[in-house]
């Protein structure tokens with residue numbers, strides 16, 4: 001490319017259809033001492049048609065705040081202070097709440113952990129799933145019921161006709177998560193957000209549900225933002241992987257490049273922390289989080305924990321730079337391949 005390194009986002013790289021494009025998104029929480037805490041810092045992120053994009057980060061990195069801000073619902077008392085979230089070209093942050101309510105569950109669906117908490121304890125699961133099709137797609141009672149039954153089949157719930165009449169308390173955690181997925185996908189949303197959705201389940205159930213979620217998303221050509229604290233899961237599940245740290249994307253790359261040749265020191269540390277290979281772990285222990293930080297708008301947000309940090313990292317914020325095709329990292333001293 002003319003011998004220049006390009007910074008993200010690059011119009012040249014984008015496939016023609018981008019269902020979701022987040023641009024310069026800034027989300028803040030008010031604090032008692034006046035200056036708001038910035039949870040999402042001028043973040044750019046695109047999710048391409050049909051892809052599963054993994055978003056990995058430690059607890060407190062901003063994953064849930066980002067996920068919820070996409071539909072203009074940051075966790076209270078947070079507020080979107082700036083930026084755009086374009087969905088099929090429309091800025092969702094400009095839409096009236098009524099329009100957004102129509103879109104939630106129909107065009108964009110979110111799956112969260114604690115599935116029982118998401119279900120209405122007083123309604124049979126058949127009714128709850130069918131209601132999505134009635135409200136969002138205007139189906140009549142009979143065809144909505146038929147769609148709900150098909151959906152229970154699709155999420156592999158045994159004896160679905162009988163299960164239609166069951167109530168949430170009669171279901172195991174894994175079954176309840178399947179029901180929530182059925183309700184989330186019945187309208188074939190173009191975009192699915194999964195926020196730590198399987199974290200409460202045991203490992204074998206988690207694997208089955210991930211497999212199911214992936215199959216259903218692919219069949220419906222839905223794109224997905226798949227959020228997790230477990231970088232290991234993304235290796236099997238995602239087409240691309242992004243790392244978030246303190247409200248900023250630190251690295252984003254296609255899966256192969258991400259796992260075979262990670263470039264950001266933080267990614268290397270994350271992968272080593274999750275690795276069972278002692279050779280990989282050596283030299284990449286996790287320094288304790290430092291509290292006192294200089295202005296994160298000016299310096300690298302990872303500087304206090306970074307084994308490669310030099311003085312420039314405290315003076316100049318690194319930009320996301322494309323270091324290999326479609327592989328971006330935000331670092332002055334990226335790890336060599």
Ligand SMILES: Nc1ncnc2c1ncn2[C@@H]1O[C@H](COP(=O)(O)OP(=O)(O)O)[C@@H](O)[C@H]1O
Nearest residue numbers: 029039058059060061062063064065075076077
């Ligand atoms: N309800 C809240 N009130 C105040 N601050 C919050 C709230 N929710 C999140 N935050 C702030 O936003 C940051 C990101 O939180 P969150 O999005 O929940 O992270 P994650 O989902 O990655 O664990 C937190 O470190 C915290 O400072």
Ligand SMILES: [Mg+2]
Nearest residue numbers: 063064065196
């Ligand atoms: Mg979270």
